Amino acid sequence: MNSVIVMTQTSNYSQDGLSIVHKPLIKIEPLSFNLDLLKLNYDWILFSSKNAVKYFYPYLQQTSYRYIAVIGKKTKAYCEDQGIAVDFCPNDYSQEGFLADFQASAHAKILVPSSQAAQPLLVDTLRDRGLNVTKIDLYKPSAWSSHVTDIDQLLAQHKVGAITFASSSAVNAFFNRSLPETTKAFSNIYAIGQQTLSTIQQYGVEAKVADEQTLDGLIEKVKESWM
Template sequence: MKPIVLMTQTHEYQDQRVAIKHVPLIETVALDFDDKALCPHYDWLIFTSKNAVKYFYPYLKLIKYDQLAVVGVKTKQLCDKMKIDVDFCPTDFSQEGLFNQHPFKKGDRVLIPSSRQARTFLQNALKESGIQVTKIDLYEVQPKYESIQEILDTMMHRQVDAITFASSSAAHAFFEAKPPHNENIYFAIGQQTAQTIRKLGYSCFVAEVQTLESMITKIVEKRFYNDGI
């Protein structure tokens, strides 16, 4: 029998190796922002997520920028699908990866439209490097409490083999509800999400690469190991 996996990210995903049920823990809501941030000419525009691409797309024709950097292969794939040219994507799919490999120059003007709750590492690190950063709170993340309860009920009835977390926002939404400490079923897509889970007092497995495919591979590997195969 295939492992039963509850995937908690906002977009659906399928993999033939497992039986997936999609239970998003968060939802995104667009925010109003000061459109004066669209006026300057930027050297770089940075998208750190697919949601940032989705919510900022209507404004692309309203701003002037020279080059675009993105974080994550899925973010780049969405840009490619929407025919948005990407000039740089780090091999490490994280804010740290972008900062460590970034091609920006001191004095460059950079625009980062992202979630209100987004991590501030990238913008702070760039500012400390002499780069002018403008941050737009483009949308916010809200917990879906009915989904949290659905997962807790499923766990109580032992009807799940793995629960996946693709963002720190999803991890906060779920683990702040104080679920059972079951180290064998929690899986994180990347180190930052895993760190969030651990800071909240829980253990988890981490994907080797920060992609959903890699996370499913980790689940299958652990399932076979636990079954003694």
């Protein structure tokens, strides 16, 4: 099969026997924030992505906390690679899975360093439970326009068999514009999880969703549905 799988997340991914073209749709821009927030005492620090760990790591030693919670197998693995002990990671790697399993004492103080563009579900739900949540906007995503154009060209040349999306930010970078006809007509699209799927559907587009919210799970869904 000559068609390629276009993957749009920031991290590289490969699998033997598959022709994968990596076209990240998002660039990451670090943001400044109020450093006084690091002087508070937290019960939990919650990392929902590898990027959150990466960009908060320089501040971790300055922060007083008791426990670390993470969402996602890759996030947990990255923490462990950096020598950060993880106290809680749900078996279901989605935000919904985290919210279903996470338990904290009443009025616990939770620090959530994350993207400025992060979906509000996580923080809002924790606050609704009476937890004291502080969110730090660590970085913001911006569209990688040349890669968007590259994907359009591959689609126009009928070289693409599937496109995968691993975040709402990547979805917005791709669909929030006037689409070329060949791009608009392409329908073999895959989402890593329900939140990413929901964002895709906001553009009137349908997608298949991975059974496990990991890049491996995403590729397994592509293989199961397309190959």
